[in-house]
Amino acid sequence: MRPGPTTRTRVREVSAGVVRDHRDDLATEEPLEIRIQAGEARRTLAITMRTPGHDFELAAGFLYGEGVITPQDVSSIAYCTDEDVAPEARYNTVTVRLGGERLPDLPGLDRHFMTSSACGVCGTASLDALRDRCSPLPAGDDLRVSPETLYGLPHRLRERQGVFGKTGGLHAAGLFTGEGELVAVREDVGRHNAVDKLVGRALMDGRLPLGGHILMVSGRSSYEIMQKALTAGVPVVCAVSAPSSLAVDLAREFGMTLVGFLREERFNLYSAPERVVSS
Numbered sequence: 001m002r003p004g005p006t007t008r009t010r011v012r013e014v015s016a017g018v019v020r021d022h023r024d025d026l027a028t029e030e031p032l033e034i035r036i037q038a039g040e041a042r043r044t045l046a047i048t049m050r051t052p053g054h055d056f057e058l059a060a061g062f063l064y065g066e067g068v069i070t071p072q073d074v075s076s077i078a079y080c081t082d083e084d085v086a087p088e089a090r091y092n093t094v095t096v097r098l099g100g101e102r103l104p105d106l107p108g109l110d111r112h113f114m115t116s117s118a119c120g121v122c123g124t125a126s127l128d129a130l131r132d133r134c135s136p137l138p139a140g141d142d143l144r145v146s147p148e149t150l151y152g153l154p155h156r157l158r159e160r161q162g163v164f165g166k167t168g169g170l171h172a173a174g175l176f177t178g179e180g181e182l183v184a185v186r187e188d189v190g191r192h193n194a195v196d197k198l199v200g201r202a203l204m205d206g207r208l209p210l211g212g213h214i215l216m217v218s219g220r221s222s223y224e225i226m227q228k229a230l231t232a233g234v235p236v237v238c239a240v241s242a243p244s245s246l247a248v249d250l251a252r253e254f255g256m257t258l259v260g261f262l263r264e265e266r267f268n269l270y271s272a273p274e275r276v277v278s279s
């Protein structure tokens with residue numbers, strides 16, 4: 001049976017000395033194995049803990065962010081029906097089929113990734129590797145965002161966090177236009193997964209790169225978040241919490257506008273402030 005984004009459980013609530021047993025909803029966390037296939041050759045590239053839902057987007061976004069695929073490489077994405085996958089695990093295994101008969105040469109991926117919902121691909125990312133495949137974003141792009149637009153993003157993101165409303169246990173990432181119009185929201189127990197789902201959706205819709213857009217995340221902005229935004233071409237990244245030092249370094253080197261502590265009517269600008277202008 002296909003897992004859902006929430007799991008029902010029993011809980012004993014104690015409040016002001018009053019004990020009450022009732023049902024509650026938890027955010028589902030299950031493994032997703034991501035495979036690639038070309039011709040008859042196949043390979044497992046990652047096993048990540050995630051909240052079920054939008055699994056094809058997650059697989060596509062993860063592989064794109066790690067430089068494994070381009071949008072033109074993908075022939076199809078489907079749940080795996082290989083003989084080595086038990087029926088009960090079918091909806092926890094995704095195969096991304098590539099065009100051609102040979103798998104790409106992946107010298108930097110000569111071991112299987114094991115990621116968690118709490119972090120990205122630990123130990124594989126570095127600024128040096130990123131410089132080899134990404135260029136700074138255009139300093140003279142036309143995107144200009146008003147502070148008033150930024151002020152409204154956290155509320156608009158929160159309004160669309162349906163699973164969080166049930167469980168209180170999920171991160172979210174939202175993609176917005178420069179005018180603050182919502183494009184898409186994705187939720188997951190892992191903030192990186194939520195971003196991968198957004199990027200994967202854009203890849204599948206043929207909308208990459210995402211110049212002229214804003215990425216808003218519900219937690220902090222880490223190096224991995226900024227890496228994924230950079231590879232997708234997103235020039236402005238906002239977070240309700242603090243950035244890490246490496247996130248700021250990446251943003252400054254690659255010309256990205258990084259906004260932190262975006263709450264109510266205040267925020268901090270850490271890099272490329274020229275994209276934020278008062279109306």
